[in-house]
Amino acid sequence: MIYLINEEVYRLNFFMENGFVRKECKSCKRHFWTLDPDRELCGDSPCVPYYFIKNPPTRRAYNINEMREEFLSFFEKKNHKRIKRYPVIARWRDDIFFTIASIACFQPHVTSGEVPPPYNPLVISQPCIRTTDIGNVGKTGGRHLTIFEMMAHHAFSSKEKEIYWKEETVAYHHEFLTKQLGIPDDEITYIEHWWEGGGDAGPDLEGIVRGLELSTLVFMEYRKVGNTYEKLPLRIVDTGYGLERFTWISKGSSTAFEAIYGELFDKFLKKFNLEKPDEKILCEAMKYSGMVDVTDSNSLMEYKLRVSKSLGMDIVSIERIIRPFEIVMAILDHTKTIVFMLGDGLVPSNVQAGYFGRFFIRRVKRLMDMLKVYVPISELLYMQLLYWKDQFPELMEKSDYILHVAELEISRYEKTIEQGKSIISKLIKNEEIQKNASIPVEALLKLYDSHGLPPEMVKEFAESYGIKVEIPEAFDAMVSALHSSTSTKKEEDILQGIPSSLPPTELVFYSDPKLRSIKARVLYSDNNRVVLDRTIFYPEGGGQLSDIGVMIDNGREVKVLNVKKSHGIVVHFVDKPIEIGREVECFIDWQRRKILSKHHSATHILIGAARRVLGDHVWQHGAQKDVDKSRLDITHFEKINDKQLREIENLANKVIQECRPIRVYFEDRNIAEQKFGIRIYQGGVVYGRKIRIVEIEDWDVEACGGIHCSNTGEIGLIKIIRTERIQDGVERLEFVAGEQAIRYIQSQEDLLNELSKILNTPIEHIRKTTINLVEELSKSRKLIESLREKIAQSLYSNLKPEVINGFQLYYGIFDLSHEELLKLASFIIKKDNMSITIFISKIDGTVISMIGSEAMKKGINAGKIVSNFVSMFGGKGGGKQDIGQGKIPLSKIQEIDFHKIKNSINDMVIK
Ligand SMILES: [Zn+2]
Ligand SMILES: [Zn+2]
Structure with a gap:
């Protein structure tokens, strides 16, 4: 990679002609271009704090809609065609779930050169969703968002047609920032950088103003193949101007959220009964937030100390003031994400993109729980819909669906939590967890991922049992990472051994789909595969099975069992080989087709x-x-x-x-x-x-x-x-x-006719006859139950228990079924709480034992009694303390010696 990056890549005429100088940042050592010869730092975070807060560099403040329009119309005037946004769910891609950048709309078909771009050059403002930074949203004042709009101008140049490249890109960028927005030109720095994404790569320049990275100008010209880089057929200008950041810098507000959401932010605060923190505290806190590496706890601590020092307040007090505000920012961000996901047709589920719909909805609920407030999520989503309705009317059209599904998800979540308590109580009985008196992170992740149980709830519940729970800062990011990769199925190689020089098969099933037979020439054949010059056999694909049929080779019939296609070659799987070069006549199974x-x-x-x-x-x-x-x-x-x-x-x-x-x-x-x-x-x-x-x-x-x-x-x-x-x-x-x-x-009708015969009633009476039958059956069942009860009662009055150490032992071999023995045993234990029972069925060898409540307290175990007993006779069985069940071979019943049983129970009782 390194050999591709050198100073020359970035040494543009634009920089030379306009008096820019190339410098190395004293802090991060990156190279950058500036008009200010005295500048020592690159101007980006973390090298410098944000210094646009209360100090915006633009001519005026813009709201988010004004800024979007300013950008789009600027590039329209520069002959770019404005195009509509794409959905946030990337249905045209099998490698990502969401549209993560504007260029993702054109990958892979356009960037590979296969399909021309819809317009060239074009300008777009594309809503994008990225879930990786979810844990940081709110904490960085706006540096991290899960949903943002990437404004972009794209140009796709080929050998045949040059649109524009680096010089014009940087010139456009510079003109937009300076002439259009009024940012002083010596305040803009361009940092040299190398970009890679989605397998594509190229050098890029990052546009920085007053500590904030506003834009990235990528010059995509390579494709990464293994460890090397190949030239792409196109040179692509892939820019990204962060709409939210541009709006933020123009307002100079303490956080990006105030700039993005304006009055909506205040409305959310009011809903949650919260006040905006003191402006001075907020500004100080946010000024340095850009310098934090949120993955590094040292960096986080350093940042907190810095804010604490500059405000003269202790860290705990600052956090108490700032934290609720940070949570509201996260809720603002997530509710917007939900509105776009659902509005673009996502259905929450446990898999793929649907997982994230569910995850975000639950997270909003959890964030509200942290604030100890409850507002129906549909209210928050509706406020978002109202706020965005002029720019994204398509979302408002879906409002019924969005609000209904979100509330449905919340009610499912609440049910999950109800059931969760029993899952957690089971888990904390685990030996390992008892030994350490804490639940490990992996178990927390699993509880959330498989059972939907939030870690805060697990913590609260487990800690009431003395089991400690530590929730890692990055918990949500860890969950999100579990689901981030899409899996692409590996295709089996059906072409293995077939010469690559074969021409693509002519697909006659497309050009003439009504054709049932055709003559074709064999280009390749081995024991079980045939490739023809043309075919009417449809190969398996798009969820449709392949055609089958026969090939006639000089009167000899060759069966075609399956057909597949790969790289334009149709492979027929056959039951015997055919000589290469032969002409065969093909017939497809027309009925099946x-x-x-x-x-x-x-x-x-x-x-x-x-x-x-x-x-x-x-x-x-x-x-x-x-x-x-x-x-x-x-x-x-x-x-x-x-x-x-x-x-x-x-x-x-x-x-x-x-x-x-x-x-x-x-x-x-x-x-x-x-x-x-x-x-x-x-x-x-x-x-x-x-x-x-x-x-x-x-x-x-x-x-x-x-x-x-x-x-x-x-x-x-x-x-x-x-x-x-x-x-x-x-x-x-x-x-x-x-x-x-x-x-x-x-066949349904046949079934009815058959039923009519069985029930001996005409079809129109089946319903009534069946209802009567079911009623009679239930009456008979009740009767059987009461008869069993009576049998048990009479047997009980005839049974003489033996007394062992105060316990009453009831035993015997009976001509009773499994159910009847159970009835008898449960009858006895209800009557006699010091009873121990063991009964064997003469009918099928069933062994049943049940224990009275007092006898159980003294440690008698029915499962053990049964397992001891059956082991003496080569049977199988066991059970719990209150009931044991088993079976012995019928042939062993004569051998049963109750003395032995009494002895073994005696042993148990004396112990
Ligand atoms: Zn730097
Ligand atoms: Zn189809």
Whole structure:
């Protein structure tokens, strides 16, 4: 890497012509460019404190909306096209959950050169979510946020077309800061830096003013491959101007939160019955907050001492004043994050992106608990929605969903906590925990992650039992880190051993999907694989199974068992080899193809129906199109009820009856995204400049590689046969379509006919007959119960216990079932609290022992009695103190010698 960085990379004409000098920071040793020849420090934290607080360098103060507009319109005037924001959930990526930077909107398709950018150059203000700094939000006055807007101008230059590069980028930046905002030019420093992210890399310059890093200007031109760097096909200007920081510096307020949230901050404070701390204390505290390395406890202490000294107050008093204020800032930040996550369609759950929705909602509740205040979370979220409604009207449109789901999550959380107490009481009985009298961090993490129990609650509860709990500062960051990585499945290498020189297979199933047979040439074959020059066999993909069929090689039939595709080559898995170079005639199993395509089109119809019935947050989580039946997994926050299910089914069948055309075509990725939105990626991430679009007229549009019907009418019928909550936040719909649906309905009818025969009643009377039967059955059960009671009673009055040391021993072998023996034993122990019972069933060899309450207090153990007993006869059994159960082979029953048993119980009693 080092060889790529040298002074020359940063020595711009812009700097030379405008009189900038290159210096080394006395404190951090980084190099920077400045117009002030006397400057010794880079100007960034931690080398200098914030000195814009109460001392803004801009011509005037801007609120956040004014600042966004100032930026966007400045670059519009410089011929950049303004584009709309992307969602905060990065559905087009399989390596990250959230949009973490503006460039993430264009990765990997645009940055790899495969797809042209929507406009070039362009300007955007992109809301971004980053969860890694969650523990620091509030504590640093605004340096850390989980949600922020990255304003950016991007230019993508290629060999063929130069847009602009370093010189213009820095010139634009400088002009915006100085001419537009009025920041004195000698106050801006540019620090030299090297940037890497998402596998891309390049040099960058950081724009610093009065202790605050405002912007990063990245010149992305390398791709990291192993330990080396390769040139990218494009040179990309990747800038990031922190909207919140620009607003903050223009206001010079003590924290960024006051600048971002303005009156909303005051409203939150009022809701929580808190006063803003003394301005002087706040300013002092925040001035140095930029210098803290929050991961380093020494640095934190140093900072506290510094603030304490400059204010002449002790640390504890300062913290008591500042801490509640810090918590409110965190709540402000998190409630905004929740509004954007849910508004962009996230469904809280325990997995993937959904996990973070749940995590943030719970964290807000916990933060309020720390403040000892309670405000319904929906109220806070609604205040956020109102505050952002002019700039982000799309969020307000989703307000019903956002408020409902957040409250639902809180009520689930409260239930979890109720159940949590028993989980913790169990845990603290653990030997290791008892020995150390403390709960380790790993256990705390597990309690939160698997059971949803917040560490504060664990602490409070465990400490009342004398078990200590230390909650690490970085607890939430540790939890968040557990969930931060997305896993990408590794593809098996189906091409192993196949020459890489083979041309891509011609995909005739796409160009002519109605073709049932074709002649093709064998380009490669081994024992179980065949590659052809062209094929009509659809390879497995997008949740659709592959076609199967046969290849006829000179009259000889070769079965095609499975088909897969990799890197443009379709591999047919066959039962015997074919000579390379032969021409074969291929036939696909047309019946199977028809069913699979009906099931696939039915999936698209169903997702459209589910979205209309349940809401826009419904997203495909997974799908499997099989022959017998298919399934569609969708995100939804609660169990789908019967009424909704019927509505979905009815709506889907209505669409079928309307015979809407299903159009399949290739479209430029940019055009498709602009026309239909990110929603087209229901089936997951797709690659390529042109993507295959499957459009059901006015109903559903998806990027999909599957084989479909050409009209919804062809499907005939959809029947949902089952729903299941496969995980929190994901509902599974199992369904059948076409002939399979008819077959299913017929089988249901067969079942009814059979029942009618068994019950000997016409179908229309089955319901009534069954109700009567169930009632009779329950009456009979009650009768049996009372008969058993009577048997037990009469047996008891005939049983003579033996007295051993004050205990009454009841024993015997009976012609009774397991249930009846239990009845007898429980009858006895209720009557006689010094009783010890042991009974054996002649019917099946069951052994039962139960102990009266006083006998138990004296340490008699039923489980041990049974295990001693069965071990004498080669049986199995054991149990707890109050009840023991076991079984011995029936053949051993004659051998039972009750003397031995009495002796063993005698031993137990005397001990
Ligand atoms: Zn420095
Ligand atoms: Zn599809």
